[in-house]
Amino acid sequence: MPITPPPPPLSRFNLFKRFLGIFLPLCLVLAVVGGLHYYTAYSAERSTREASESLNVDLARRTIDSDIGIVVSDLMFLAEHLQRQGLVAPAREADTRRIGQEFLVFARNKGLYDQIRYLDERGMEVVRVNYNRGRPEIVPEAALQNKSSRYYFQAALSLPRGDVYISPLDLNVEGGRIERPLKPVIRFGTPVFDATGRRQGIILLNYLGNRLIHNFTRAAANIADHVELLNQEGYWLSSPRSGEEWGFMFGRSEVYGSHHPAAWARIAREPAGQFQDPDGLFTFATVYPERVALAAVRPPRQRQSTALPGEDRFWKIVSRVSNGELAATPLSFARKHLTLYLAMFFLLALGSWFLAQARYRHHLAEAQRDYEQRFRHTLENIELAAVALDRNGVVTFCNNYFLRLSGWQRREVIGKQWLDTFVPPVLRSRVERLFATMNAPDRFPSRLEGEVRTRNGQLRLIAWNNTLSYDPQGRVIGVTGIGEDITEQRRVEEELRKLSQAIEQSPSIVLITDREGRIEYVNPKFVEVTGYTLNEVRGRNPRFLKSGETTADEYASLWQTVSAGGEWRGEFHNRRKNGELYWESASISAIRGPDGEITHYLAVKEDITERKRLEQEVEERNRELARSQALTAMGRMASMVAHDLRNPLSSVKMTLQILGKSPGVEENAEARELRNISLEQIRYMEEILSDMLTYSRPDALKPEWITIDKVIAVAINLSHRRIEEFGVELSCHYHPGLPTLHGDATKLRQVFSNLISNAVQAASEVEQPRVGIDTMVELGESGTGIRVEICDNGHGIRDEDRERIFEPFFTTRSKGTGLGLAIVSRILEQHRASIRVEPNHPRGTCVSVVLPINPGTSTAEQQR
Template identity: 25%
Template sequence: MNSTDLTAGATMAQLRAVLASTLDPVITIDARGRVHSASDSVERVFGWTPTELVGQNISILMPAPHQEQHDDYLADYRKTGTTNILGRTREFEGRRRDGSIFPLELSVSRVDVPGQAEPLFTGIIKDISDRKQGEEELRLLRTLSLAIGAAEDLESAMTVVLREICHATGWEYGEAWLPDQSGRRLRDTPVWHARDRTLEAFQAMTQGTTFGRGEGLPGRVWVSKVPEWLDDLSDDRVFRRAALASRAGLRAALAVPILSGDEVVAVIAFFMSGPETRHDRLTALVTAAAAPLGPLIERHRTQSALAESEGRLREMLTSVELVAVSIDAAGLITFCNDYLLYVTGFSRAEVLGRDWFELFLPAEGRERVREVLAVAIETGHIQPHFENEILTKSGERRLIAWNNTPLRNPGGDIVGATALGVDITQQRRDSLDIARHRDELERRVKERTAELEASHEALRQTDRLASIGTLVAGLGHDMSNVLLPIRCRLEALEASILPASAREHCAAVNESIAYLQQLTEGLRLLALDPDDADATEASTDVGQWWKQAEAVIRRATPGHCVFKSEISPGLPRVQVAAHRLSQAILNLVVNAGEANNEEGTIRFSADRTSDGQQVRLSVQDDGPGMPAEVRRQALDPFFTTKKRGLGTGLGLSLVHGVVKAAGGALSIETTPDSGTTVRLDFPIASGNEPVGPATTKLRAGISLEDPRIASLFRTMLTAAGFAVADGVSECDLLVVDGNGVGTPRLDKHLGSAGRAAIVCGDAPADERIISLTTPDDFELVRDAVANARRRLAQIEPTAKDLP
C-alpha cells in the first residue's frame, strides 16, 4: 500500500465520520441517479437506513410526479450539461418510507471525481416541517384576525374560527358553547365539520344539549378556565357524550376557554377520529387562535344589551307617538327616534350628526331656540317647556310642544339636551278650523234661512200651480163632456133639411165649438204631470201637437206682445211626450212675454237642425237680453229675477229637465238689448218605436138609412177613438139598421173573427151584437159605443173608457 492509498483511506474515514455526525441528511448520487452514500440522519428523516438506500435510485425518496420524471431530468443534464438546481437552495416535498409527504429544503452541488467521466452530485436535505407548521400557525392567526374583524355577527365569526382551526390543525369537528340568557348554562351555537354523515348525526344528536358549570367537557373548562385534552372519549364519566362519539368514530377532543378579562365568555371544542396524545404546541395554537373571540363576544354582549335597551326605548317612544331628539353642546344631533323621522320625512342617515337648528328650524325662529341651549349651558338650567315650529323634508311646517331635559357629563356640566315633543300641528289647525267653521256656520245659517224662506215661497207658488192644474184638468174634462153632445146635435141638425140661413148659424157655432175643443185639448196637455212619462205617448207629431196646443199657447202671450209661429211642414215625430212639450214651450213663451216689458214680438218656430238629425223648437223675444250672471244661473232651480210672489224660479229648470230627459239639448243665445233665443233640440223618434194605444185606432163602418142618426154615430165613434167610414168596408165595428134590413151585411161582417156590431132595431141573439132599439137617444148611443169598444179591446169596462 502506497502513501496515496493511505491518504485516500484517511479521507474516506473522515468523510464517513462527518456523514455520521450531521443532523441533516446528506446523500450523494451519480449521474444516473443511483445513491453512492447517505448519512446516518437519513433514517431519522426518511425512515431508510444508509445501507438500504445505497444502490437505489434517488427517486425512491420523491413523491409523484417528480418520482417518474427524475431520470428524464438527469438525461437532459447529461446531454446539455445545464440544470437550474445546482448551487441553489430550493423547497421540495419528500416521501418517507411510510409514504407520508413532508416539506424539505435541498441544496445540490457537483462533485467531479478524478479519473471518472461523469460527475457525482451531493445534496444536503433539511426537514422544514416544523418551520412550515409555524408559518401555517402564523397564517392561521392572521386569517382568523382578519376574518373575525370582517365578520358581520358573532355567529359567523365563530363559524370562521372553527373552520379555519380545523383546516389548519387537522381536527375534523368543531363546536362552540355560549352562556344562555340566564348565564347559568352553556348552549350550543355554531358547529363546523367536514361533510360526513356520521358527524352530521353527532351534530343532530348534540343539538339542544346544555351544560351547567362543571358538567361535561365544556362545563369543566367553563369552570377551570384552562384548556382540557381528552385522548379517550369512551368513558362516559369523563365525556358525557361518549356513546354519541363512539357512533361518530370520534376518539380525541380538545376544549379551550375563550376569555374576556378573567371571565369565560365561551368554550370551543374540537374532535378527531384518530388517536392523538396531548400536544402542548397544538393546544397553545388553538388557544391563541381563538383568543380574539373574547373581546368580540364581550362587544357583542354589550351591543346586544345596548340594542335591547335602545329597542325598548325606541318602542316606548314610537308607541306614544312622541318626537324624541338629543343634541350635543354644538347643536349636533346625536339621537332621534323613528317618530321624528316619520313626521319629518328624513332618513336617519340624513339627520344624525347634522346641526339641529340649521336642518329643522325655520330661519326666523332659529336663533331664539339656539339661545335656549346657550343659556342652559351657561347657567346650568334649561327652559323645560316651549313651543316652536320645525321643518319637514318637503318644507312643511309642524308645530311641536317640547319637554326639555339637560344632558350632563360626570362632572354635572350640561353637554347637550334631550327633548320629547308632541306634534300639536293638527290640534292647532283644528282649533283654528273650529273657529272658522263656527263663523262659516253662522254665515250659512243666515243664507239657509233666506233660502228656506225663498223655498217656502216657491212651495206656496207650487201649491197654487198644482191647484190651478187640478182646476184646469177638471175644467177640460167638463168642457169635453159639455161640447160632445152639442157637437153631436149640431151635426144631426146639419144632416137634416135646414134653410140656408140656419146652416150658416150652425157652421158659426161649429167653428166656435172647434176652437173650444182645441182649447180644451191644450188645457188637458198642460194639466198632465210633467214627471209622468206615460201620461201621453213617448213621442209627438209636432204638427199635430201644434194644432192642439196653439190656442192655449197663444192665449198665454201677454196683450202687449205679438205672437208669431212658423212650423215647417212634414216634421218627423220627436222623442218627447206631448204634454211635456206643451209645458216646456208654454214656460218659454210666458218668460219671453215677461222679458218684453214694452211692445214686442214673440216668435215660435219648429224646423230640423242643419244636420237633419234633430228637430229644433225655438222661442225668441226682442227684450233686453240676459246679463252674464243671470245667464250662468238661468237653469238653476228656484233662481228667478222676478219680484217675490211673481215667480218660482222653476220655469227654465223644468224646461231643461224635459229636454234632458228626452236626450236632447237646451241652448240659450242672448245679446244685451237684442233679446234672447232659447233653442230646444229634440232627437227624432226611432222608426220602430212602440206605438201606444192612442195611435192604434179601431175601424168603424156606418150603414144607416137615417142621416141624422148616422151623423150622431159618426160623432160618438170619432170621440171614442174610432176611424169612421161610411158604407160597409173592412172594419172592426159595423153599425147597421135592424129589423132584418141590414142582416146580409151583418152576416158578412161577423163572418170574420174579432169583430162586433151595433144594430139599430131588433137583432139576432149574439154576444158580438149590441142591440139599440132607441138609436136617437144620446146617452144610449154613447153607452153602446163604449161597450163595443170594450168588447173589441177585450178589457173590463171602466169609467175612463167612456168618452
C-alpha cells in the first residue's frame, strides 16, 4: 500500500471535476489558437519549399543548357576558323600540322574535351588530339582510324552547313569495353566546307560529361540529396545513389519508372511542372540538347530546318521530396513553438488548479474523518491481521483476527507499547530504528516481514503492508499495518528450496515435461551433458535429442508404460548439441496431481557414455585376445605346413623347370602340356601357402603420407595381366581435391589389387565385362576420409553369402583359399578403415572402402 495521505474519493473527485470545468474550456481556446497558428506557418513553409524546388530544378536546367551552348559555340568557332583559314581543302601536310597545333592549343586551354578530331568526307581521321588527363597530345598519323561506319560520323556529315549533331550522353568505350574509371562522353559534330561550298568532312568534339554532371550537381547543391538527371528511357545519368547510374550501359533493366511508374508517365509526357502523389512532391524540367544547340547556332527566325536528327531526345531533371519529409512540418512547428505553448498550458493548468483547490480545503477535514471510520470498519472485517500504532509505538487499534492470532484480549493490547508486548528481544533494536524512520516517510518501508510474539511465547512470521497516517497539516501521526501470517508458507518454501537445490546439484540429469511431452524444466546436469540451455529446450519434445538408433516400437513401449502410470527404465543413444553421440540410462515415470490425474512426466537420467566406452573396449580387447590366440594357433599350423610343403614343392618345381630346359631331351606336345599344368598347380599351391602365412602372421604397418591415386594406379598394374586375360573394360575416376592420407602403401596396394582382381573375375562372367573405380572425399561424423568404390557388372553376390565373404577360408569359387577378402579386412582394420559390399544397379557388386586421412593411434595399437 502506498505511503501517502489517505485520499477521500469524494473530495478528490469534486476537486478534479471543478479543475476540469475551468481547465478544459481554456485548453480548447488554446488548441484553436495553436491550430490557426500552425496552418498559417505550414502554408507559408509549404509554398517556400515548392518554390525552392522549382527554382533549383530550373537552375540546374539552365546550367546544362549553358554547358551545351558553350560546347556548341566552341565547335562552331573551330569549324568557322578552319573554313576561313582555308584549312579544310583537300589535305596538305602543312595544313594538317597547323590544324593539329591549333587543336592542341585549344584542348590545353579549354580542358573540356577528351578528344578533338577532324575527319575527312571518307570518315578517316585527319587530325586527332587526345586530352590525355591534362597532357594533350597529337595522335601520330599511324594511329589514326577510319570512323566512316560510326553512327555519329554519318549523322554529322549529313547535316547542312551550320547545324550541330549531338550524340547521347553515355560512357566511353575503348576496345569494346567500358573504360575504367567511368568516363561519361557527349560527341558534338558539325560538317565543314571548302571555299567552293564542297563538303570536306566534320569537326568532332568528345565533351567530358563529368564536367556537365559536376556543374549540374553544383547548380542543384541545395537539393543534391534528392535531385536526379534521367535520360528519355528513365535511366539515371546522375543520382545521389551511385549504384543506380548508367544502368543502360551495364544491361540493367531498373529505371525511374520501376520505382514511381505513375509519376514517370506524367514526367515523360510534360516538359516541366510540379505535382504531388502518394510517392511525394515531384518537381521536374526537361533539357532538349538538340534544341539548345540549335538555339546557340542561330536565332529561331534564322533556322533553315525545323528539326535536327535526334531532336526529340531529352533529359529529365527530377527532384522528389517524400511525403514523410513534407509531413515533418508539424514536428518542426512544434519544436519551434513548444516552449511558448507549454508555458501557456502550464499557466492555465496552474490557475485552474488554484481555483479548484479552494473548495477542496473546505471539505478536507470532514472527508478525513469519514475515511478513517470506513477504513477501520474494513479492517475489522478482513481475514488479515490489522494493527494501528501512533508515532511512539503505542497500539491504538487491532482487529479481531490479530487478537485470535496472538491470543491476547483487546483490553490487554490497546494502549500498550508494541515493542514491549510483541517484539522478541533480539529484534528490539531493529524495530526501534524502523520507528525512527517515520520522520522521513520516503525511507519508511511499505512492505516488511517480522516475527510477532504471541501470548504463549510462540513466534509467528507476519508479512506487513504499511500505510502511514497524516494529520491535515501533512505530518505523520502513526502507521497502520495489514499483515498475513506466512509462518507455514515459509516452512514449505524452505523445504521446496532444499528439494530444488538437491535437483539443481544432482549428478543425474533431471527433466520434467507436461502431459504432451513438452519440456518445462531441466537441471544444470542436462545443460552440462547435452550442451542445450533451458531456454533452448523449453517447450520442445525430448525427441529432438534422439540419434535415430532407438526404434519407434521402443518409444511406443515407453509411452504406453508411463501413460499407464508405470515406470519405464532403459537406455538411449542420443545426440548432443555439438553433434556428438552419447549414451544415457533413463528412468521415466508419471507425476500425479491431488486428484490422481497425470500432470507431468519426470525423467531421471545418467550419462553412461564412458561406461559404454569401457564396456566396448573390454569387449574389443577380449575379441582381440581370442583372435590373437586363434592366429597364434594358425600361425604354428601355417609354419608347419610351409616348412613341410615348401621344400618338396620347390624341388618338384625346379625338377620340372630343368626337364624343360635340358639339352637333348625331346618331349612331345602332350608331355609339354602336362609339365606346364604341373608348374601352374605348383604356383597355385605356393599362393595358397603365401596367403595362409600373410593372414596368420600380419606384419606391422609402416605408415607414411601417400596419395591414393598412386596406390590405386600400382594396384591396377598388378592386376593388368588378369584384366587383359578376361578382356575387362576398366574405368578410373578421381574427384578433385583428394587429400593425402597416412597409411602403409604396400598393404593398401595389396587391398586394392585383391578387390580389383575379384571385380575383374566377377565381371568376366558376362558378355561385356566392365569395372569402374570412383575415388572421392568422404565427410563423415568421425572426420574426413577418402571413399574408393569398385563396382562391376557381374552376376553379383547372394545376400546369404554377402555376410560371410570376409570370413577366413570362405569362398564361392571352386578354386581359392577364401583368404583374400579376409586379408583385405585385416589390413583395413589396421588402418581403422571400413569396407561395405552392396549390390550394383542394374546388376553386379559395389565394394566401398572408406579410409580415414589420419587413423590416429591405430598403428601403435596394431603393432602392439
